[in-house]
Amino acid sequence: MKTVFVVNSGSSSIKYQLINTKAKKPLLSGLIERIGEPDSPIPDHEFGMSLVLAKIGDLSRDIIAVGHRVVHGGSEFDGPTLITNEVEREIEALSRLAPLHNPANLLGIRAARVALPDVPHVAVFDTAFHQTMSPASYTYAIDKEIANKYKVRRYGFHGTSHKYVSEQAAIVLGKPLSSLRTIVLHLGNGASAAAIDGGKSIDTSMGMTPLQGLVMGTRSGDIDPAVLVHLNRAAGMTVTELDVLLNRQSGLLGLTGMGDMRDVQAAAMAGNDEAELALQVWRHRIRHYIGAYYAQLGGLDVLVFTAGVGENNALLRRRALAGLEHMGILIDNDRNELTSREARVISPVGAPVTVMVIPTNEELEIARQVESIVS
Structure with a gap:
């Protein structure tokens, strides 16, 4: 049985699912909370990830890849992307646009790459689905030089949800x-x-x-x-x-x-x-x-x-x-x-x-x- 390990990392949490995509259902899911908080027994995301893998146990042998939710992909990423060191750096640079989310997503990526170094890791961006918007739709009417320099434009979010739901509608109908x-x-x-x-x-x-x-x-x-x-x-x-x-x-x-x-x-x-x-x-x-x-x-x-x-x-x-x-x-x-x-x-x-x-x-x-x- 081949599975995908899906990770949604927050600043003090790791939400995860182990999914059999053929069966279209999770085999295991859970949440690690209070990472790095005062008096927490979980000092950082690497330790939190080790606890997750301990819960997964022998099922980890069937993991073919790890999928990471990343909130902001800017205009650089328009689809799922194999994570390399360079991609990590680009996600970090985009933290200027999503300071509450991308740094937290990166914590999970780095912890998981250490814990599972022998399988591919893939970033799936909330913004990617909306990269098909036209310039007329995503452009703000402000000074274009300022907009270009500071990446000021509309990106959109919840793209993973909008994609899934719209495709399911067609299937059901x-x-x-x-x-x-x-x-x-x-x-x-x-x-x-x-x-x-x-x-x-x-x-x-x-x-x-x-x-x-x-x-x-x-x-x-x-x-x-x-x-x-x-x-x-x-x-x-x-x-x-x-x-x-x-x-x-x-x-x-x-x-x-x-x-x-x-x-x-x-x-x-x-x-x-x-x-x-x-x-x-x-x-x-x-x-x-x-x-x-x-x-x-x-x-x-x-x-x-x-x-x-x-x-x-x-x-x-x-x-x-x-x-x-x-x-x-x-x-x-x-x-x-x-x-x-x-x-x-x-x-x-x-x-x-x-x-x-x-x-x-x-x-x-x-x-x-x-x-x-x-x-």
Whole structure:
């Protein structure tokens, strides 16, 4: 049995799965936490990786490759990439664009390359799927010399999820991927939308960083950049304080004091006006992107919900799409209320746009991409 070892490394954690790609399921999964924290028995990622391999045991003999999730690949990486020392250096250089993520991803890469030196290691980038966007889509209208020097452009994220889900939609519907105009709504604590034409991303809501776009658990999403200038001048807020405000103290948390959608929804149903407004802002932003992507795609064949909220919250799916019947987007209430871990259609039979719920599986998609490289 041949397997791919998938590693998602954070600054103080290692999340992992051992996946049999033919069976399309994990043989083993787990999480090592509190790496390097005070009083933790796990001093660093190398020690953490040794604990992971001890858990895997004899199954490690069947590993044909290791797949590493890397958040930011810039414009340098447009697909899965065999990791060499040079690739490591390029990922490190891209840490300027993803200072919270790429350094943590590198810790896992280096620890795994030490622990498993005799198998290939492959980087799979969150940004890679969106490298098919046109210059018109990814270019910010700022001074071009500054933009080029500091790599300022839209990159997009959640690409592994958007790729997996859009391809699964075609498989479930029994239609060629090349024939489908698809909008994917990846709605979780982090959230993004993508317009996918014939299997290729043509637009996505996140930008140079994962901050742009939809309202998220703690991130603001779209905001007038002059707000930052105003807060600097009027409130004396520093760059660091503004960064914390937009990434960690905004979104649902900023509007309600609650960063978890389940808590916000419960409060709204109990009559909390702030929570209800937050849901309306969340919904308004989603509909904004659906309309924009409908226009960009020249119509729509499939709309897919995925990730934690998208997969599990029937009420918010219904609220997000209510009133879009004129665009051919409808939900069958009975289908929508069904609870399942399987991909499914929730629009009425014969609806102009097929609305679906498809559980994402980023680890399996990483394993598939890794397998395509090593084979």
